[in-house]
Amino acid sequence: MDGEADGSVAASEDPGRRRRVHGMLKLYYGLNEEGKAPEQPESLDPCDINGPHFDPELYLNKLRRECSLAELMDQETCMVKQIRSLDSDMQTLVYENYNKFISATDTIRKMKNDFKKMEDEMDCLSANMAAITDFSARISGTLQDQHTQITKLSGVHTLLRKLQFLFELPARLNKCLELQAYAQAVSSHRRARCVLQQYSHLPSFKGIQDDCHAIMDKLAQELRQKFRDGGSSAKDLSECVELLLQLDEPAEELCDKFLSHARSRLESDLQGLEAEIRPYPATSTLKDASARRSSSTAAVGSPTDSSPKTSSLPSPSSNTDILEFIDRGCNEFVSSLCLVITSYQELFINHAQKGELASKNIPQMANGKLHTFVDDLAARYFSLVERRIQEEKGVGDNSLLVRALDRFHRRLQAVAKLLPGSAVPNQGTEIVVRAATERVKQYLCALQSFYMDSLTDVRQALATPRLSVAGASVAGGGAHLGGPASGRDAPTSLPELLSSLSASILNQIKSVLASVHLFTAKDITFSNKPYFKGEFCSQGVRESLVVSFIKFVCQSSRQFCESAGDKGGSTPPALLLLLSRLCLDYETSTISYILTLTDEQFLVQHHSPVTPVTTLCAEAREAAQKLLNHYVKVQGLIISQMLRKSVETRDWVNTIEPRNVRAVMKRVVEDTTSIDVQVGLLYEEGVRKAHSSDSSKRTFSVYSSSRQQARYAASYTPSAPMDTNLLSNIHKLFSERIDIFSSVEFNKVSVMTGIIKISLKTFLECVRLRTFGRYGLQQIQVDCHYLQMYLWRFVSDENLVHFLLDEIVGSSAHRCLDPAPMEQSVIEVICERG
Amino acid sequence: MEDDAPVIYGLEFQARALTAQTAETDAIRFLVGTQSLKFDNQIHIIDFDDENNIINKNVLLHQAGEIWHIGASPADKAVLTTCYNKTSDSRLVSCAAVWRMPSDWETGSHESPDDSAHNPQTLELLCRLDDSAHGNAACVLWEPMGDGKRVISLADNNALLWDLQESSTQATVSSTATLEGKGQLKFTSGKWSPHHNCSQLATANDTCIRGWDLRTMSQIYCIENAHGQLVRDLDFNPNRQYYLASCGDDCKVKFWDVRNVQEPVKTLEEHSHWVWSVRYNHSHDQLVLTASSDSRLILSNMVSISSEPFGHLVDDEELSEGEENHQEDKGKEPLKDSVVSTYEEHEDSVYAAEWSSADPWLFASLSYDGRLVINRVPRALKYRILL
Structure with a gap:
């Protein structure tokens, strides 16, 4: 299953x-x-x-x-x-x-x-092998004698060949000498020298040695001759030196000779360079300067399109620009210097170290000689370069200079590599640093002059319309000062002028920064030196260029206030206003913008303390404030002058009944309006206290009806002369003290308030020095009412105008021989008609 | 250390003219002239009781006209000059005159002070300093520290040197100087120099300050454009012969060395409106008082240009050794020019300020509304100067 x-x-x-x-x-x-x-x-x-x-x-x-x-x-x-x-x-x-x-x-x-x-097979093999060994032993035994004989014979043969070489040596050397194959001769001799030395006790060898010596001496002589002649190239020369060294020439002497020979060639280079600078006669520098200025102004407008050629073209000698010059210096001098250094080191230092010469301290000696040699020549080269750099004054295009400096610096690095312990590269860097700082200084100057030039332009722009207006006013019979007219026409262009001025300055700063920035560009070899990374940015560019410029702007603005302070007329008021706005803009934004820009562009790391923005802003604000105050003062004075002349030159006792507002008052109102427009173009409105609904009329009626009536009433009652003062004092108790020439705020209303305060106070003081007849007083009443009608709208607090005009009318009433004030309605009619 | 409060006195009328009674060296006394076109003008004699801080006043009538300038004789307490305006036939005339106070003004006032207000005595006119040929008088200057026999009046563009004879009842012009130039020139103010045997005068017109030699009546120096605007007042340094102070409408106070008129030695810009008056203290010239229409009075301590720039060095030697170190430190402290104090008791323009002739630490100022203020130098400063 x-x-x-x-x-x-x-x-x-x-x-x-x-x-x-x-x-x-x-x-x-x-x-x-x-x-x-x-x-x-x-x-x-x-x-x-x-x-x-x-x-x-x-x-x-x-x-x-x-x-x-x-x-x-x-x-x-x-x-x-x-x-x-x-x-x-x-x-x-x-x-x-x-x-x-x-x-x-x-x-x-x-x-x-x-x-x-x-x-079985293995057994058979071993038996065969034993038989072979036996045979081989027998054969070698028979060949032994013949082998030793052959070896001896070949030994004799080589010896004989050597001897033959020795015997033929003199002839061969002679032949070499004839053919100028020195190198071969020397090498042959070197090979034989020891042997000859060893067997020199044998007469035949002695003979050969003497022959050789004679020949070699001759050869050395010839080499030396060749060396001395110096016509041959550096390569030939170094070969020559090499051979001589092999012939046991003293190395020190050779070094010296080599160097002196090299020196002569280098010096010819230097002379070539010097030839380019030298032909600077005084005339050409003059011409140069003027041409340079034109080129610099051209460059200022559009720094990019100014070609390098124009900046250095002016002088006939400097048709090679700096880059070309440095190039030439580098290619000719520095490169052959490098070649000399290399071959020298090859010959005397590296070579010697290998051979028996090393023991004689030759390298150290040779090195020392080389260093002094290089330092010496480099120093001359540097002085040439510095001279050339100093001639480079046009600030148009910086890139050329920077490139030249870069090349200069870069090529020196080769020397640094060849000659490690040398001070040459450091000196080179120092030259670059100096050139850079010098450049920054030049830029600052250029900026400053640019600023001043633009101010001149602004001045001209402001003056041109004034001329026409002044002409018109003269033609029209106006006998007043030309000053306020500038305020009348300038407004059309003031903001544009301001914006174009500040924009062009900003552009200029930017382009200068861009130019200076080239010094720190990444592809420039010296830009990664610690100086250019740190100090150049913070101290050089930020502090001595940008901050200095801003400070210069503030300072020059302040100078406008001080130098023009007493005359008042030398600086057009519009310029003061414009500059004040410029400084204010600087304070609010421009300064921090420029500094941020600088810091970003140059990645400034502040190792050393630098000027903070806030300090500069405070300075600018102070300058702005000062300028504006000065503006108020100047404008106030111009109006004051008009008022004062009008009060002082009139006979107020014997004047006719007033029919009109005096022309001066209209002029005052006109000028005030134009100043208001002018200021409004640059400054904001500012805060003012609320106006009452009908300022122009209501206030006037108040003082003329109630208070003034009380005053006159008091004057008529001889029993109470105190009342006048009492009333006036009570009034003053409740009004604040007014500072006339005080600092104003940066807004239109404050400026206008300042100007009107100054004008009205002058009016008051002048009135108090005069004596009035009945109609004199009435004229003042009319004038004041007119002023009241128009001036209230300009000020921050209309009560101020009210108060001052009140004082004027009050004072003139006091100074009046026959104080009979005019009816208020009549005043109004007259004023409205005017 | 608290300073005493200022003492204020009010006049009924407006006033510009103020002077110390120069010949009085015991009592502190000032004279004020009023300006009123409607009433009789007055001269107020202000006595200040330093111990009780009380003012006593006496009024004399000056009926000739409103007073623009007042000057007290340096020799005779009772004699004074005024410049005043007179109206006649609706024409204004400026005059100058020498007056004598009534001999019993003092006794009268003490016996019945109430009466004096109602029945003031009148000044006795000694002589007029008028010369119709030479325009309107602006001010009258007494010869400093003189015997009260010589005055100078400035009238329009003329400077007139008067000899007063027969107890000042007769005045004759001994010499004149005239300012020549374009336009309508007018002296605004002047000062008779106490130095150089009182042979020099300084005047101001418009923006210029001029120096005159009184022996030849010729100009010796000129400070063009001393101020941007009108020059209002001048004063000589009592101890330094070449030093001069000026003030004007440009709100500035300038200190000049007349040997070099190009640049002021020092400029103060403390006031905010026109400066009307400048006064050196008679004994301590570092203390300078200026009054301005900005309603202020300014006391400045101009140490750097004073005759005692380091305080009293002589005193230091007499001090005991213990205190010497302390004093040396104090002496080395650089004292700077500074504003000591600004007084604002006035409410209207202050046109005049004067040092007392009796007490060097006390001064008075007068504003347009008739207010007279008496002030003292702060105690701290006083002790610092004295010690």
Whole structure:
């Protein structure tokens, strides 16, 4: 039954099934796939039929206890089936293994037979080998003698060849000398020298040696001659030196000679360079300066399009611009200097270190000589370069200079590499630094002169309309000062002037910054020097350029107030106003903008303390304040002058009854209006106290009807002269003290208040110095009413105008011989008619 | 140390003219001239009782006209000059005259103070300083420290030197100087220098200050454009012969060394309106008083240009050793020019300020509304100067 089952199983079996069967067998024998003992934890269970601790008794009991009969029956069939399949599997395995065993046994038997045959053959081989060894020994024994003879003969041959070389040496040297193949001669001689030295006690060798010496002396002579002549190229020269060194010439002398020779050539380079600078006579510098100015102003307008040629063209001698000059210096001088250094080092230092010369301290000596040599020449070169740089004064295009400096600096790095301990590169950097600071200074000057020039332009722009207006006023018979007229016509262009002025200054600063920024560009070799990273940015650019310029602006503005202070007329008031606004703008925004721009562009790291923005702002504000105060003063004085002249020149006692407002008052109102317009163009309105609904009339009627009447009444009653003062004093008790020439705020109303205060106070003081007749007083009444009608709108507090005009009328009433005030209605009629 | 409060005295009329009674060295006495077009003008004699802080006033009538300038004789207490305006036929004439106070003005007032207000005595006219040929008088200057025999009057563009004879009852012009130039030139103010044997005069016209030699009546120096605007007043430093102070409508007070007239030695800009009067203290010339139409009076301590720039060094030597160190420290302290004090008792323009001739630490100021204020130098400063 097993066989049948097995057969059917084997036939239908797929590998998967076989595998499974193997697995089960393995499990049974306690092996897993890898041949290791299974490590399942459940294997401890005695009821696990597949586990190693399986207890059939326990399992049976368990089954019997737990399962029903049907289940037991099923279990039984299942178990029987499994047992059968296991049995058949086992039979298959046994059969397979049996076959393999049989074939293995066969193979082993076959191998045994083969080895026996091989053993025999090996024995035969060893016997043959022994015979061969024997023969070989015998042959070498017979050939021994001949071999030694041949060796000796070949030794003699080489010796003979050497001797032949020696004998031929003088002739060969002579030939070399003739052909000027010095190098070959020297190398030949070197090869023979030791031998000759050694065998010089033999007369024949002595002869040869003497001959050689004579020839070599001649050769050395010739070499020296050649060296001295110096016409040959550097390469020839170095070859020459090399040979001489090999001929035991004293190295120090050679160094000196080499260097002096090199010096002569380098000096010719330097002279070439100097020739380019030298022809600077005084006349040409003059011409140069004027031409440069024109070029710089041209450059100022549009810094980009100014070609490098124009900036350096002016003088005939500097037709080579600085870049060309530096280029030439680099190509001629620096490169040949480098060549000299390399060949020198090659000859005297590197070479000597290898040979026997090293012991004589030659490298140190040679190095020292080289350093002094280089320092000396470099110093002259630097002085030339500096002279050339100093001539570079046009500020038009900076890139040329920067490029020249860069090249100059870059080429020196080569020297630095060749000559590590040298001070040359540092000196070069210093020159660059000096040039840069000088440049910054020049830019500051250029900025300052630009600023002054633009101010002159503004002045002219302000003056041009004034001329026409002044002419018109003269033609019209106006006998007043020309000053206020500027205020009348300038307004049309004031804001444009301001904006164009500030824009052009800002542009100029920006372009200067851009130019200066070239010094710190990444592709420039010296830009990563600590100076250019730190101090140049903070001290150089920020402090001595930008901050200095801003300070200059403030200071020059202040000077306008001081120098013009006494005359009042030398600076047009409009310019004062404009500058004050400019300074104020600087305070509010421009300064911080410029500084931020600078800091950003130059990545300024403040190692050293720098001027803070607030200080500059405070300075600008102070300047603005001063300018505005001065403006108020100047304008106030112009109006004051008119009022004063009008009061002083009139005979107030014998004047006619007023029919009109005096022309001066109209002029005052006109000028005040034009000043108001002018200021309004640049300054904001400002705060004013609320107006009463009918300011122009109401206030006037108040003082003329109530208070003034009371005053006159008092004057008429001789018994109570105190009342006048009492009333006036009581009034003053309640009004604040007025500071006439006081500081104003930055707005239109405050400025106008200041100007009107000054004017009216002057009016008051002048009135008090005069004596009035009846009509004089009435004229003043009319004038004051007219002023009241028009001036209240300009000031912050109309009570101020009211108060001052009140004082004027009051004072003139006091100074009146016959105080009979005019009817209010008549005054009004006159004023409205005027 | 509290300072005494200022003493205020009110006049009934407006007033511009103020002077100390120069010849009086015991009592603190000021003379004030009033300006009134309608009433008789008066000269108020203000006596200040320093111990009791009381003011005594006496009034004398000056019927000739309103007083623009007043000057007291340095020799005779009772003699004074005034410049006044007179109206006649609706024309204004400026005159100058020498007056004598009635001898019994003092006794009268003490006996019946109430009466004096109603029946004031009248000034006695000694002589007129009028010369029809030479315009309107602006001010009259007495010869400083002189015997009261010589005065100068400034009239329009003339400076007239008068000799007073027969106890001032007769005046004759001894010499004149005339300002020549374009336009209508007019002297606004002047000062007779106490130095050089009283042979120099300084005058102001418009923006210029001129110096004159009285012996030849010729100009010796001229400070063109001394001030931006009109020059209002001048004063000589009593101790430094070349030093001169001026003030004007540009709100500035300037100090000049007349040997170098290009630049002022020093400029003060403390006032906010025109400065009308500048006065050196008679004995301590670092103290300078200025009066302005901004209603303020300013006392400045101009140490750097005074005749005693380091205080009294002589006194230090006499001090005992213990105090010496302390004093040295104090002496080395650099004293700076400074405003000592600003007096704001006035409410109208202050046109005049004067130091007392009797007490060097006391001064008076007069504002247009007729208010006279008497003040003292702060005690702290006084002791600092004295010690």
